Amino acid sequence: MSGSSRALFNSEAMQHIDALFGYAMSLTRNQSEAEDLVQETYLKAVRAAAQLAPDSNLKSWLFVIMRNAWLNQLRHRKSAPRLIELDSEDSKPWSNTLQTSNNPHVIYMRKLDQLQVRTAILDLPDAYREIVILRDIEGFSYQEIANILACPAGTVMSRLGRAREKLRQMLSGWQPRKKARSV
């Protein structure tokens, strides 16, 4: 890789550091571990940069590296992966989702506050949080998410449907928290 290519790669890779740190926080739920994971991801990316095809999606590639690095860490620790299997993901999620969506208690028609949405996303079960972040926060397509998670696109769709349904349920009972202090 030439010097100018490396500089371009570095510049483009740095544009994704916030997204990678957010994903690392989602995987590890620990700032120190997340920072280590981000560094490890960039280290692996630099070493493999020459293998990246020119028309590749760099962001998606970095996410794949990060997830594999995280799974490696879990294997080295000899602990069970934290991303546990959720309910059966083979069935169609949409019909159930939409039936529940018609529930008058579900909060569709009011504008949701950003903080309450963030809080709810962070409180989702690991696998649901991960897929909501990949799709709705980072904007990856189903196929890109399937590549990152190493699972079929159908699983992405069904898991996403369940994750969003869970998110709706959590947001329906949210109450703001506030402390009084002024400048």
Place this chain on the structure above:
Amino acid sequence: MYSCEEMRERLTLYLDHELQGEELTAFEFHVLNCDECRSLVEKEQLFLNSVRTAGPLNVAPPELRSRVEDLLLRKESEPVATKTQPKQTRTKLTWGLAIAAAVLVITLPLIAWRVLQRSNGPRIGQPSSFALMSADTHLRRTRGQLPLEMESGTPGQISNWFSNKVNFSVKLPNYQDSSGQEKLYTLEGARLVGFKEDYAAYVAYRMKARPISLVITSASVAQPSGGEEITAKGLKFHYDAIQGLKVLTWSDRGLTYALVSDFEERGQQSCIVCHQGANDRDFIDPLKPHH
């Protein structure tokens, strides 16, 4: 034309922009002609928009950003030694660390002597992580990398915007409008910034085309430390020069603040955004350096 059931089976795909060609055309045709399904699409879209505009959930800490930038600048084959080196690469550095340890043992007496020599001079500690984060945030704002989440020149609107977004109350003074004096600065807007797994309040000002950043968090999350200590009107300020910026941090009534600018001296001019009255000279003057 799709039935309502077929349409609903494809709703998630539609909302995620995964429908294409004839399927997309058929879906949109159905929605156009079915009030119930159109209403459902609108409700789902509203919900997803709320989720999709909730990001970013985290912002990389400035120290991490610096470490990664350093890492990227190194040659591909060069081992990377950083403060929080990932565990997998640590074993490869065992010999390097052993040599470094040996060098440290040999040079430790010399280092200790230098430290003792310096202890007679003025003590200036390392900037706090909050000061570093605030300087980094200011830089990213000036580079156009940090868009504001809300734009307003009205302090009240910005204060209201922060309610329910951070777990403390942000009340910005509105001195300019009430004083009738010439406006020395403009308020531009606000956003949230991540700090220590929480959100801090970021407020952007501009004075004579030069940006000023005010970052606020709870004192339970960050305590000012390091830098040069200056006491003014009973408050202890910490002044740091970080990447050419002037950063003042302090705590007051349960909140910790950072004020960042590129103004002269210690950047005390930036205090005007909250302290513009004549009586406030007692407050700002002690911050000036004494020559």
